[in-house]
Amino acid sequence: DTGVSQDPRHKITKRGQNVTFRCDPISEHNRLYWYRQTLGQGPEFLTYFQNEAQLEKSRLLSDRFSAERPKGSFSTLEIQRTEQGDSAMYLCASSLPVSQETQYFGPGTRLLVL
Amino acid sequence: GDSVTQMEGPVTLSEEAFLTINCTYTATGYPSLFWYVQYPGEGLQLLLKATKADDKGSNKGFEATYRKETTSFHLEKGSVQVSDSAVYFCALSDPTGGGNKLTFGTGTQLKVEL
Numbered sequence: 001d002t003g004v005s006q007d008p009r010h011k012i013t014k015r016g017q018n019v020t021f022r023c024d025p026i027s028e029h030n031r032l033y034w035y036r037q038t039l040g041q042g043p044e045f046l047t048y049f050q051n052e053a054q055l056e057k058s059r060l061l062s063d064r065f066s067a068e069r070p071k072g073s074f075s076t077l078e079i080q081r082t083e084q085g086d087s088a089m090y091l092c093a094s095s096l097p098v099s100q101e102t103q104y105f106g107p108g109t110r111l112l113v114l
Numbered sequence: 115g116d117s118v119t120q121m122e123g124p125v126t127l128s129e130e131a132f133l134t135i136n137c138t139y140t141a142t143g144y145p146s147l148f149w150y151v152q153y154p155g156e157g158l159q160l161l162l163k164a165t166k167a168d169d170k171g172s173n174k175g176f177e178a179t180y181r182k183e184t185t186s187f188h189l190e191k192g193s194v195q196v197s198d199s200a201v202y203f204c205a206l207s208d209p210t211g212g213g214n215k216l217t218f219g220t221g222t223q224l225k226v227e228l
Binding site: 004 | 156157158218220
């Protein structure tokens with residue numbers, strides 16, 4: 001069990017550019033979650049997958065955001081036309097497909113939009 | 115909707131002092147409750163959890179009891195150490211809200227001094 005990994009750990013970009021983040025969950029975990037955490041706040045839910053199906057999206061996930069999990073393993077989160085307000089830590093978590101099961105978090109990708 | 119309220123920090127304690135971090139919640143169903151901890155420069159780690167009323171979660175000397183009557187899940191530790199300095203997040207997972215997404219509080223920073 002190598003844990004949840006995320007890449008890159010840090011990303012600096014200019015406003016208007018597109019960015020993509022990757023998350024690799026724990027291998028036997030079918031569920032994968034994305035959260036966003038801004039400074040001084042708790043993480044906020046963005047979206048989650050069970051296998052390759054995206055089952056829920058938060059209203060925080062504007063149309064500039066898209067997430068995929070094409071083969072039910074790793075996932076990508078893309079932000080198009082980044083804005084300064086997108087600056088945050090983007091967290092990925094995974095869990096077994098059991099109700100109320102513990103979610104295990106990756107180290108996060110810190111995005112700074114200049 | 116679901117929400118979690120926890121006491122604001124920072125909380126500063128001397129080593130070996132008693133710790134309480136208050137957490138109350140609002141949920142439509144019967145949530146599971148969690149405490150996560152974030153050490154400086156690291157990702158979120160599960161500290162403990164409780165899945166039904168009157169359950170007590172415990173780990174590393176920390177405890178929290180699921181109190182349905184007061185909708186609370188206060189975190190306690192009898193004797194804190196400098197190594198406990200971190201940000202602590204209370205969270206809930208409510209299956210009736212759809213999915214297993216976590217709703218977090220804003221976090222409480224704990225500083226333990228010698």
